[in-house]
Amino acid sequence: xxxxxxxxxxxxxxxxxxxxxxxxxxxxxxxxxxxxxxxxxxxxxxxxxxxxxxxxxxxxxxxxxxxxxxxxxxxxxxxxxxxxxxxxxxxxxxxxxxxxxxxxxxxxxxxxxxxxxxxxxxxxxxxxxxxxxxxxxxxxxxxxxxxxxxxxxxxxxxxxxxxxxxxxxxxxxxxxxxxxxxxxxxxxxxxxxxxxxxxxxxxxxxxxxxxxxxxxxxxxxxxxxxxxxxxxxxxxxxxxxxxxxxxxxxxxxxxxxxxxxxxxxxxxxxxxxxxxxxxxxxxxxxxxxxxxxxxxxxxxxxxxxxxxxxxxxxxxxxxxxxxxxxxxxxxxxxxxxxxxxxxxxxxxxxxxxxxxxxxxxxxxxxxxxxxxxxxxxxxxxxxxxxxxxxxxxxxxxxxxxxxxxxxxxxxxxxxxx
Numbered sequence: 001x002x003x004x005x006x007x008x009x010x011x012x013x014x015x016x017x018x019x020x021x022x023x024x025x026x027x028x029x030x031x032x033x034x035x036x037x038x039x040x041x042x043x044x045x046x047x048x049x050x051x052x053x054x055x056x057x058x059x060x061x062x063x064x065x066x067x068x069x070x071x072x073x074x075x076x077x078x079x080x081x082x083x084x085x086x087x088x089x090x091x092x093x094x095x096x097x098x099x100x101x102x103x104x105x106x107x108x109x110x111x112x113x114x115x116x117x118x119x120x121x122x123x124x125x126x127x128x129x130x131x132x133x134x135x136x137x138x139x140x141x142x143x144x145x146x147x148x149x150x151x152x153x154x155x156x157x158x159x160x161x162x163x164x165x166x167x168x169x170x171x172x173x174x175x176x177x178x179x180x181x182x183x184x185x186x187x188x189x190x191x192x193x194x195x196x197x198x199x200x201x202x203x204x205x206x207x208x209x210x211x212x213x214x215x216x217x218x219x220x221x222x223x224x225x226x227x228x229x230x231x232x233x234x235x236x237x238x239x240x241x242x243x244x245x246x247x248x249x250x251x252x253x254x255x256x257x258x259x260x261x262x263x264x265x266x267x268x269x270x271x272x273x274x275x276x277x278x279x280x281x282x283x284x285x286x287x288x289x290x291x292x293x294x295x296x297x298x299x300x301x302x303x304x305x306x307x308x309x310x311x312x313x314x315x316x317x318x319x320x321x322x323x324x325x326x327x328x329x330x331x332x333x334x335x336x337x338x339x340x341x342x343x344x345x346x347x348x349x350x351x352x353x354x355x356x357x358x359x360x361x362x363x364x365x366x367x368x369x370x371x372x373x374x375x376x377x378x379x380x381x382x383x384x385x386x387x388x389x390x391x392x393x394x395x396x397x398x399x400x401x402x403x404x405x406x407x408x409x410x411x412x413x414x415x416x417x
Contacts, residue, residue, distance in 0.1 A: 009175030009234040015046045016223040021053050024221050027252040034103060035066035039231055044075035054083045058090050065095040073125035073138040081142055088121030088150035119152035126156045175234035194278050197229035198263040199270035201256055205338040221246050264325040266341050268371030273318045276311050283308040321369050324348055334400035339393055345370055346389045353383050
C-alpha cells in the first residue's frame with residue numbers, strides 16, 4: 001500500500017468479514033467460476049478471514065480450478081500454508097472432473113492468465129521491496145515440495161508470462177499512481193494507462209449456440225462488500241463507482257447485467273477508447289503519444305499534434321456510439337448485449353456511409369469504432385452489405401419477440417401481427 005504506484009491508494013482499516021464471505025458464496029453458487037484471486041491490502045494479515053474463505057470453498061464444494069493469493073511476502077505461517085495445500089488439492093480434484101475439463105475447454109478460448117498456470121494454488125509476491133534473501137525464504141516456504149502442481153509461489157516479475165517492458169513498467173493512473181505521476185514522467189521509463197472498466201462485462205455473442213453467458217472481466221468483492229469490475233481501482237473510486245454491494249443486491253448477475261447496459265461498449269471498443277484517452281492525457285503532459293496508439297491509428301496520423309487534434313473527435317464519436325447502444329436497448333429490449341451493440345454500430349455506419357463524401361471515408365466508421373482486429377476487412381464493404389446486417393438483426397429481433405412475448409406470439413399466430 002505504500003508503493004508510489006499502488007493503484008489502491010490510501011489503505012482502509014477494514015477486514016473482510018465472514019458475513020461478506022458467506023453472502024458472496026451464496027450469490028455465486030450458480031456461477032461457473034474458474035479462478036478465485038485474493039488480494040489486499042495484505043490478505044495474510046486477516047488470518048481468520050483467509051482460513052474461513054478456503055474452508056467454506058471446500059465445504060460448499062465450490063467448483064474452481066485456480067486459487068491465487070497476492071501478498072507482500074512478510075507473513076510465514078504453517079497453518080495458512082496447510083490451508084493453501086488443501087485448496088490446491090481441491091482445485092486439482094475439480095480440474096480432473098468432467099466439469100473441470102469442460103470448464104477448461106470452454107475457458108481456454110477466452111481465459112488469459114497473466115501468471116503461470118502449472119500449479120492450482122499460487123502465492124504471488126507483489127512487491128519490489130524485499131531483499132533477495134528475504135524473498136527466497138518466503139518463496140521457499142510456500143511450496144508443496146512433494147507436488148508443486150498443488151501449491152507453488154512466485155515473485156511477481158517471474159510470474160508474468162510476458163516480459164514486455166510495456167507490461168512490467170506500466171503505471172496505472174489510479175490511486176498512488178495518479179498522485180505521483182509527475183515523478184514517473186521525470187524518470188522517463190514508464191508507460192501510463194487508465195483503469196477504465198466501464199464497458200459491457202457480459203459476452204453473449206454465442207449464447208444461442210453454446211448456451212453460455214460469459215462474464216469476461218474479473219469481478220471483485222471488496223472488504224466492505226462493494227462489487228466492482230477488475231481488481232485495480234482505488235478504494236476512493238470503488239466506494240463511489242461500483243456495480244452493487246453484495247450485502248444489499250438481490251441478484252448479482254442482474255446487477256452485472258444492469259451495469260453492462262449502463263456502459264454498453266464492447267471490450268474491444270473500450271480498449272480502443274482507452275488508448276485514445278491515455279494518448280490525449282500523455283500529449284497534455286508532454287509525453288510522446290504515438291506509442292500509446294495501435295499501429296493502425298499511427299500510420300494514418302503522422303505527428304503528435306495532428307493526432308491530438310483528431311483524438312477529441314474520435315473520443316466523442318465513441319461516446320456517441322455508446323449512447324446509441326443505450327437507445328437501441330430501450331427501443332429493442334429483447335436484443336442481447338452483442339446484438340444491441342452491432343445494431344447501433346451498423347446503423348451509425350449506414351448513416352456515416354450516406355453522409356461521407358470520399359469513397360475512402362465511407363467505411364471509416366466501422367474501421368474506427370468497431371473495435372475489430374482486422375479493420376481492413378471493412379474497406380470494401382458496400383452500403384447494401386451494411387444494410388443487410390441491420391435487416392438480419394431485425395429479423396433476429398422479431399424471433400426474440402415471438403419467443404419471449406406470449407401476447408405477440410398469439411397475435412402473430414392468428415394473423416393480427
